[in-house]
Amino acid sequence: LPSFQDQWLPEDVLAKFTKYEYDPAKAEEILKAAGYYKGDDGYWRTPDGKLIELEVTCPAGYSDWVLALDELVRQLNEFGIKAEARPIPNPTFWPTAHSGKLGLHLNWFCCWWGTGDPYTGYYDLFFGDRSLDTGVGTGADGLGLVNQEFDTPWGKAVPGQLVEQLLVETDPEKRKEIVWKLAYIVNENLWEIPWAEKRxxxxxxxxxxxxxxxxxxxxxxxxxxxxxxxxxxxxxxxxxxxxxxxxx
Structure with missing residues (x-):
């Protein structure tokens, strides 16, 4: 969380992370290099000519999320990716998300609910509800990356093992080192893209x-x-x- 970042991630650690800047021109350059192109209608197509279309969803009961969804879809269309917003009633949205069946959607991310400690957020992402929604964890029909080994500036690491270590480690400095690795893995792979911290x-x-x-x-x-x-x-x-x- 941005409000806790300074307590856990010093500047020399953050310097190792990939920085993501808003750069539509760079995004267009990447797509063109991969063979994508825009049609006469201004929308992007795959190298084999298929129109890229996205349906983006969110819980309909959260009015602020619906507004954010509308803005996200507006920006996608402005860039040339044909996108449609579809808010889903909350009682339907969450079971569908937890089944791993949703595509691009707005969701909670890095939830520190009730603890003020990064363990809660990383447990949620790799073992809890967010592991189901993204397919990162073992419980959804998805990526199952919780037990995969990743490269970090501090050596190879397995996120599921790091989360378990974070739970039992009591040394504050060692806990920070665990968080560095987890934060790096999440930042470099971007299973979820954070767009706001709800205060x-x-x-x-x-x-x-x-x-x-x-x-x-x-x-x-x-x-x-x-x-x-x-x-x-x-x-x-x-x-x-x-x-x-x-x-x-």
């Missing part, structure tokens, strides 16, 4: 109905994503958040 907006007023809310930089807030009740449980059970008693 939670939490509103509270101290001293009216309750008092004792933690400071904005308190680590307890990392529990909030994916279930804000966790924060309330910790604060109340530990006597940190208390009701305001007015009058007598």
């Amino acid at each position: 939670l907006q939490i509103y509270y007023l101290d001293g009216v109905r309750a008092t004792g809310w933690p400071l904005p930089d308190d680590p307890v807030w990392t529990l909030y994503p994916g279930g804000g009740e966790r924060v309330a449980y910790v604060l109340i059970s530990r006597g940190i958040l208390k009701p305001v008693i007015s009058g007598s």
Whole structure:
């Protein structure tokens, strides 16, 4: 996550990662070099003349995702890739995604829900729901790359093994070294393309109905994503958040 990047990935490590810049001209150059070409209608075709058509989906119940989907499809068409947006009702979208049957779609990525620790995100990608949606893990009819060996600047590594090591390793510096390898593997292969970090907006007023809310930089807030009740449980059970008693 960008908001945690500085804590885990120093500049000398990031310098080893491939940088992806928005460059339509470069994208066009790559396609042409591979034999792709544009037809008279302005849309790209494969070397054997087949029109490239994409259907891009997302959960219809997330209005911000639908807006992002519309913008993504607009940019694809502007570049010359014929694309159509198709939001899918949430009760249908998620089972279909977990079956590995969806093509290009918007999804969660690197979910650190409830921990504020990269283990949660990498477990989700290689063993959890995202492993099903992308086919990266072992549970979907897809790539099954969780147990494949990849080259990294620090030697060969298997992502599934790295995730398991990250769970049990207690040395902070060794955990960072594990994260470097995982981050490198994900960045170089791009099974998912991150386009935004969703920042939670939490509103509270101290001293009216309750008092004792933690400071904005308190680590307890990392529990909030994916279930804000966790924060309330910790604060109340530990006597940190208390009701305001007015009058007598």
